[in-house]
Amino acid sequence: xxxxxxxxxxxxxxxxxxxxxxxxxxxxxxxxxxxxxxxxxxxxxxxxxxxxxxxxxxxxxxxxxxxxxxxxxxxxxxxxxxxxxxxxxxxxxxxxxxxxxxxxxxxxxxxxxxxxxxxxxxxxxxxxxxxxxx
Numbered sequence: 001x002x003x004x005x006x007x008x009x010x011x012x013x014x015x016x017x018x019x020x021x022x023x024x025x026x027x028x029x030x031x032x033x034x035x036x037x038x039x040x041x042x043x044x045x046x047x048x049x050x051x052x053x054x055x056x057x058x059x060x061x062x063x064x065x066x067x068x069x070x071x072x073x074x075x076x077x078x079x080x081x082x083x084x085x086x087x088x089x090x091x092x093x094x095x096x097x098x099x100x101x102x103x104x105x106x107x108x109x110x111x112x113x114x115x116x117x118x119x120x121x122x123x124x125x126x127x128x129x130x131x132x133x134x
Contacts, residue, residue: 010061010063011062014059017059021042024042025037025040025041025042026038026039026042
């Protein structure tokens with residue numbers, strides 16, 4: 001019985017904190033002069049709280065595991081909602097495909113060059129550079 005109460009409290013606390021961040025994000029979204037979704041601002045709020053260690057990750061773990069476990073189910077309403085706009089999507093199929101391909105290629109090139117830059121061989125301080133080591 002004690003385990004059930006502890007596990008239940010963990011889920012309630014996790015979802016309460018996640019929703020609190022969502023409500024803060026929605027409130028901030030209504031205050032800002034630019035249009036940024038409240039859910040994005042809520043995720044940024046949650047990120048800041050976790051990054052500055054103001055919120056222990058263990059408090060969020062039960063709720064996050066549950067949401068991630070059922071993530072595919074959460075995308076069903078969005079997929080069904082997209083089907084309401086089938087005519088608009090079909091008429092703009094070419095530009096959508098081109099933008100997806102171009103943006104994917106840009107991301108791949110940027111990630112590739114960034115990876116090469118970050119993982120490049122750097123000289124070690126105090127060691128003379130010689131071509132014999134290569």
